[in-house]
Amino acid sequence: MRGPPARTGPVFRVKALSKTYRSGLLEVHALRCVDFEAAQGEFVVILGPSGSGKSTFLNIVGGLDRASSGEVWFKDHQLTAASEAELTRYRRDHVGFVFQFYNLVPSLTARENVQLVTEIAHNPMPVDDALALVGLSERRDHFPAQLSGGEQQRVAIARAIAKQPEVLLCDEPTGALDSRTGIRVLEALTEVNRAVGATTLVITHNAAIRDIADRVVRFADGRIAEESRNAARKTPAEVSW
Numbered sequence: 577m578r579g580p581p582a583r584t585g586p587v588f589r590v591k592a593l594s595k596t597y598r599s600g601l602l603e604v605h606a607l608r609c610v611d612f613e614a615a616q617g618e619f620v621v622i623l624g625p626s627g628s629g630k631s632t633f634l635n636i637v638g639g640l641d642r643a644s645s646g647e648v649w650f651k652d653h654q655l656t657a658a659s660e661a662e663l664t665r666y667r668r669d670h671v672g673f674v675f676q677f678y679n680l681v682p683s684l685t686a687r688e689n690v691q692l693v694t695e696i697a698h699n700p701m702p703v704d705d706a707l708a709l710v711g712l713s714e715r716r717d718h719f720p721a722q723l724s725g726g727e728q729q730r731v732a733i734a735r736a737i738a739k740q741p742e743v744l745l746c747d748e749p750t751g752a753l754d755s756r757t758g759i760r761v762l763e764a765l766t767e768v769n770r771a772v773g774a775t776t777l778v779i780t781h782n783a784a785i786r787d788i789a790d791r792v793v794r795f796a797d798g799r800i801a802e803e804s805r806n807a808a809r810k811t812p813a814e815v816s817w
């Protein structure tokens with residue numbers, strides 16, 4: 577008789593994570609003893625007021641910044657014990673980043689911007705598949721200046737997921753966009769989360785977005801103040817703000 581299917585462990589395990597920034601005599605406690613886990617393929621929305629530690633958290637989990645104390649694990653790799661070279665490899669091989677500002681190369685087309693990543697990735701998807709996932713097949717030969725803000729953000733998402741990352745970390749991906757365009761970008765993110773199965777963490781100031789997540793985490797004053805799970809996820813089209 578076969579037993580129950582083997583459960584895969586969490587993708588992220590964060591234990592007692594703290595981060596203190598020091599400049600001169602001044603200390604800022606950006607994170608205070610944060611515990612967190614995320615499962616494979618989970619879509620987590622992170623809310624919280626300005627300065628509550630959201631970006632600091634995402635940057636540490638993404639290997640862009642270092643903890644002051646505590647542990648961060650990505651599967652069986654302890655990021656908090658990793659060397660700079662190991663963190664660089666972690667970011668390159670496993671993490672897709674999407675930021676508020678798209679950081680596309682202006683002299684390259686949409687396709688070429690995505691290609692920059694697929695050329696150095698271990699297991700990339702075809703560039704055209706990545707652009708199709710975000711609904712931009714028709715625009716692949718356009719330059720960033722010929723694309724709307726939402727389209728540029730979708731190119732940035734295609735670039736982030738073309739390497740088929742295990743995690744997708746997004747810091748205010750709709751922050752610079754109007755609501756209709758923002759919804760299109762969220763549709764691209766949920767589609768990518770479904771198709772690639774990447775564990776997805778999305779920071780937003782926009783509480784309306786909480787309904788599209790599996791789970792919502794609210795930061796306040798460097799701590800996780802509240803967590804909730806959505807029994808049913810809404811589609812981005814059902815959300816308005």
Ligand SMILES: Nc1ncnc2c1ncn2[C@@H]1O[C@H](COP(=O)(O)OP(=O)(O)OP(=O)(O)O)[C@@H](O)[C@H]1O
Pocket residue numbers: 597598599604605606624625626627628629630631632633
């Ligand atoms: N490099 C840094 N040096 C000093 N202090 C910093 C640095 N980065 C962040 N902080 C401070 O740490 C605290 C948390 O910042 P963080 O950017 O994580 O908040 P946030 O919730 O993402 O805010 P926002 O929504 O405005 O982006 C803030 O008080 C901020 O000023």
